Amino acid sequence: MTSELNTDKLAVLFVDDEENVLKSLKRLFLDEPFAILTAGSGQAGLEILKETPVAVIVSDQKMPAMIGAEFLAKSCEIQPDAVRMILTGYADVSAAMDAINKGGAYRYITKPWNDEDLVHAVRDALERYRLGAENRRLTALTIEQNEELRKWGAELETYVQQQTIDLSRRNKELEQLAVKLKKNFRDMITAFLKIMELRDHLLYRHSIQVAALVEGMGKAMGLKAETLELLVSAAQLHDIGSLKSPDMSLLKDMKEMSPEEQQEYAVHPVRGQSVLSVIDDLKQVGLWIRNHHEWYNGQGFPDRIQGESIPLGARVIAVADTFDWMMCRAGHAQNAVAGMLEKIRPLFGVRLDPRLFESLKASAASVYTTDADKGQDIVIELPLEKLAVGMVLARDIRSGSNLLLLGKGAALSQKALDSLCRYHAVDPLKEKIAILTKVKPA
Template sequence: MATTTIRVLLVDDESNVLSSLQRLLRNESMQIHTAGSGKDALALMESEEIDILVSDSRMPEMDGSELLTLVQKRWPRCIRILLTGYPEMESLIKSINQGHLYRFIQKPWNDDEVRGVLRQAARLAYAERERSRLTKLIQARNRKLRDLNQQLELSVTKRTNALRKAIQLRDKAYKKLEKSYMNSTEVFAALINQRLPKSRQTNGKVSALVKAYAEESGWDAARINDMTMAAALYNLGKVTWSDEHLMTPSDTFRGRDRDKFRTYPELGESLLMSLEPLQRAAIIIRHHQERWDGRGFPGQLEGRNIPEESRLLKLAVDFIELQRGMILDRLMNRDDALENLGIFADRVYDPDMTARFIALVHDKAPDLEPLPDGVISCRLNQLKAGMLVKSNLLTDSGFLLLNAGSVLTPGMIEKLMVFERTRREHYQVHIDVSSDEHVTPDDEASESAETSGSQDS
């Protein structure tokens, strides 16, 4: 640990002056060194760390201005004070300009003035020493964080087989992001999806919504990247929660559970701030639970003081989580969730942004995530017998209606349309564009079991 004693070097070719200064400073909390010439002073500074240099102006071989200039170049943090009996303007200007003079003291000096100047310089030297110590400490910790991040990426790489499916899904969602951004984002998003149950893995839907809104609003590519990364990682702060908390609607939390819930945006931010490319996304995450009326958390920001990206993330998160039962102790269908956003505009949400967001969701398909090549998304009234279903069709509450690989029949389509009307939901079916439109006899046989099983669910 570095000593707190301030080291002072007095330089004068007159020994009686050095003795006088030593006596003057003997009761100060300083370690005093002396030198009779500029050459001796430089030699001493090679072996001792000097905080304050007090040099006489007129000395043979090397005057005070020359000494201060050399010290400034080699030991710039050393505070430099000039002692002069006959101040010459040219020499003084040289000391100030080249030696970066802190103060000058005129002979004969006033004892109280000298002690005051040295005490003030000592405080400055100590502050500079502490700043240097803290800078080195921060740099060391940052290096440690980078090492830990590299170890984490290596660990995730070793588990590639177990995470392959999750990585492929993330690659699809982030394909337009720059490579340097993708590496860090993939690590954390994989951790989230490994921790959350499938019904709580909302990141993909939220990312698709905010990306569609940002692109339609004309945001630049860098801003869209930050926005989609924040959407992909917004619930990072929940990875330490218990299974019970993960499955509990947020509006039902009370007491300590509610207090813990209100910390997750800040925890998510803190986990990302050490990664420079994700710092803007971290700020968006920190404020995505603020409210337009100032009653949100963690900062109780109000109105346009909330970052615009955070206002958008709040809309998208609530829209998806209302449909997943993650906010209220019941599931909302898509239309009711949109209506809820409109009701709380001007209290919870930015009213102008809410109107544009609702219009966007009404105009776009419910599933805004990009589809693979050769796959189209169809509403039920667009379906035809013989079409091949490419992915499972689920209700808004997560029940299976159709298995991937099913071949549609007229009866299946009709029953799906009835189910959609009675449940007040809107379904999109992913169809193979190259599928055969012929219905085989086996399809009719499988139809009854498929749709009746869905209704039982």
């Protein structure tokens, strides 16, 4: 038994019991680019296969102790991937077939062989082995990569599920934050209104009425809910710049004011914008407040802009502001609405946007209602805990320190009830709540 193995090369094992045949084979394949291994018996060949990887096995069929077919069959158990070939005589075809069927031989070659045919047969066997090895390598790589992909897929699915959970949690937190911020915004507006009420009750009442008119006008105009909410806030604060003005009758028309009073009155829109400009969420509100005294024909103040150049929000507030002052001078008489609408009509196209008259008319009808056909009002007094949504106040509700909480005529909402309970816990009410109820005529 001999071996000439270069570990960088593939190896071919020749098995024959005749030494001269093995020498002939070694000479024949001396210049081939593979290692040559030889064994003088089937058992010796098996020992080599246990120790050394082999690409091709070429075995003689007729050998003592162990014939070629038996050797090749046993070699399959040791190195199943090797390509097997059998050498046999012309008269022993049945033995060759046995080697192919039982020993897994790739092909058989008859003896005596043709050198060129044998060399080509071994080369083909080596190429077959290389292709098989590459196929096994690629198959193993595919299985490995598929397993990695499966693991990555499972990890990705877990990651995506976790991210989905995290995003859902963050979205919920953001929704809660948005609700809190919205509540804080409304509370801030309410706080400004309370400051205005402390400064001048008439100014406070006017702001509430203007806001109600603007809300009705915005709904009639089909404004988006977000825009309308911001516009109502602007209406509530439209005269906040008047807080710095000296005590004077807010019922005065500008033509009735002294030059000093006119000068002071003319700066209150700018002053209002300045107060609110430090709050990012109120910058648009501040712009509407600045321009709510601009006239449609350009004769207003402070910037003397006209027509479409005046922001729509400012034009809506201007209509509501003008109409409520007219109603205020008439004592907010419920039967004065129709007359005031006719009185204000000539101002549209001159001072006010002519396209806003119909929305004012629709809003005024609900803000300044007439109750002549609704029966007679009677007043009942209830403790705070007995109040319910929809009840109408017969008189103002004031805190223990005489701060106006809700005005006479206001309809109670759930939000208003919640606010009253919070104020009562801090500054307890001193009297029961007067509620209007109706007794219909017989």
